[in-house]
Amino acid sequence: MAVDTTIGTEVPGPAGTPLLGSLLDLRSDSLGTFLRAQQAHGDVVRITAGPPGLRAQMYCVFSPEGAQQVLASESANFRKDNVFYQEVRDSFGNGLLTSQDEDYLRQRRLVQPLFTRRRVDGYAGAVAAETAASIGGWHDGAVVDVSDEMMRLALRAVARILxxxxxxxxVGVVDRCFPVIAEYVMRRGYSPANFPRHWPTPGNRRAAAAMDELYGVCDRIVAERQAAGEAGEGGQDLLTLLAAARSDGDAGFDATELRDQVLVFLLAGHETTATSLAFALHLLARHPEQQARAHEEVDRVLGGRPPQAADLDRLPYLTRVLKEAMRLYPAAPVIGRRAVAATEIGGYTVPAGADVIVSPWVTHRHPQHWPDPDRFDPDRFTPEQEAGRPRYAWFPFGGGPRACIGQHFSMLESVIALAMILDRYAFDAVDPEVPVTTGITLRPTGPARCRLRARPRP
Known part of the structure; x- marks a missing residue:
């Protein structure tokens, strides 16, 4: 009988440089660094970064089984206690994305009823209206950057629903302030050492001004809505529902807590969906055969009418296109946790207190589960194909008890918007490749331009 000798042995990983480890590689191309580490060293990898005395160690877990262990089956042992989440918490508040323990459980109890399928389906009309307005200025032969356009569309849609x-x-304040705050969070979250936030450095002052402006507009809207004591658009906007949310023995959110939830929904609700939509369009533009199949399904199912929530189940190929776009370009390409106790993962011991990384970007390209992983193939997501893979071979919405509460809303918005866009236009890629980097979410570092071709109207 063979004996597993890896338990308790040193976790393998890249050597890096003697002075900085893998710090420069992570700063220049973190996603490529993680992918190369898996290819060279396997599914559990230790990466060191930083100078001596300030050196950090990350334990990277790349198998579907390991991701499931971290996010689901042993999730209580892996907490959002790392430096990055603290920076997000300090900048965007203690909402659902960053809260823990009783705070998180209470918030989830209050918010969960607002994200049932029936409730979310009621937002389809708002998504369709914002999509129609967003593409109303497009015209035959125009070149549009689908990344910028989808970011604008998704932000307007989530702001209208909120x-x-x-x-x-x-929308103007978020568009102006979010990039400043996000860059500040990333720089501090991955730096070996930081100045205190209250020091008047140029970076601290820029971020503080952006946070003051963003907090100010949210606080004003919350205060006005609470003072009016009445709903916004038809009584169904999400802020009104959040303000009215109650559970057994719980009086609901105060003004600061409402602001924190709004900030999280603005952050998570527009950048993630925009990324999925933009790359779905970019990939279809590069693959005419798949684009033709998507057009055929839209024409057959909708016949020129606006899509509704009930159409999601009737548009399976568009859903597969979006899932494949999320496989190749997951909006949350890296997810961090901190281990409470020493744990065995994949035959190696991850020590107590270790920073642990799971990466949809890498796991979604795992050659054991995704043949020819860089190829765009929506038919990977037929029911038969999905049934043959491990549950966590694909996890763009995270997983376990901290899985994204808005995943049905994201799919609803994405399918409706994609269907309406494909009903009107065909796309040719101007930029064959779109480089990306990871911030709080995945983001392109170059344009994703497509040339529009108007389709005949019925």
């Missing part, structure tokens, strides 16, 4: 009629001012 605030009802209070959209335009909010």
């Amino acid at each position: 605030f009802g009629t209070d959209v335009d001012e909010t």
